Amino acid sequence: MGLAVLKVQERELKKKNELKKLRKEGFIPAIIYAHNKKTKQIKLNRQEVDKTLNHYGVGSSVYLEMGNEIKHAIIKDIQRHTTKLNVLHIDLQELDANEKVRVKIPIHLVNKSAVESSTSVIQQQMTELEIQTYPKYLKQSIEVDVSNIKYGEPFIVSQLEIYNDPNIEVLNGAEEIVALLTESTKLEEKEDQDSDDLLKMLY
Template identity: 40%
Template sequence: MKEAKLKAEIRNNAGRRNCSKLRAEGYIPGVIYSQGEDTQSIKLENKELNRIINRYGSTGTIDLEIADEITPVLIKEVQRHPIKDIVLHVDFQKLSADKKVRLRIPVAVQGRESVEVRTSGVIEQQLMEVELQCLPKFIPQYVTVDVSNLEFGDVIKLSDLDISKDENYEIFTELDEVIVSLTASSKHEEVEEKEVPIYESEKSILDE
């Protein structure tokens, strides 16, 4: 995938109070982890960070521009407020071009609406993400599943996707996991029960 670009600044003051002050000023605190290097504390503009997350998701790769230098990173964790659902803090992992990274990639279903209209059925998604390992240049934004040709009774497993056979990826999720299936809609017309007259029943109450 094409990396998103985002500007960041080094921050020297840590602590909850300073983080709260940053958020009030329109920034989000974050850190960059790197193997063999000190953890780097940064701040990012709230508006720009949310734009990137909304467009590319919260597990993608980003080119962070810090002091006119580009640092390729992976979003490792986005911490949100439990009630307001706003971003409070972001953890990044610095990437090396020659080192593989293990991560979870969300599954994106394509063609859901068209197949549900065509069949009057329902697409059920059972696998939401795939755990894999690859070099940074091969990190996908999504694992895409096309369901437009599904018929009733059909399922798509992880083993059916090209990514499961691609030598650039090591897949840790079980390959026989079902990703999606097409089932009948639960909306059935109620069948009116036919009332049986008393004289047509197998045993008349008059015989008792």
């Protein structure tokens, strides 16, 4: 999937009540900041943002269309309403092709059904990986195939393909656990229930 493109419109710094009006008009207030550049106050089309966030999130790369310019950026922060969860504000960091960027990218486990059963389940210990690299080497996410994971042998950071990529520095510890195959809680609950039933029979 290619990078999403968000159309950007500049806006004036507004007070809280004016930002509410902006949101009612179908926009999301946001900022773009960059090294040695003045922070820009912008607004984004809500429909475009919602569509983009169906596939991307914090740490993802996007293109920003600003008039006749296209800027490469990453989503640094998303502020949501505490109960409604709709997006209230977004922070974007403009990228410089010649400067490394530090970012956290999501980890997705695939092929879990190959090893999960009624007695065992994959437990994901790490949901994102922190990396540092140049913009052209950025990844949107990491897929981890856990079909060969063995019981009692955790899958760790150093086993990730990205860990050996010479263009990317992984900032997490090599021995940190990404995922492991553990006993299913359903089995534990059944064993607890069996123990309770046995105690009732005895007493």
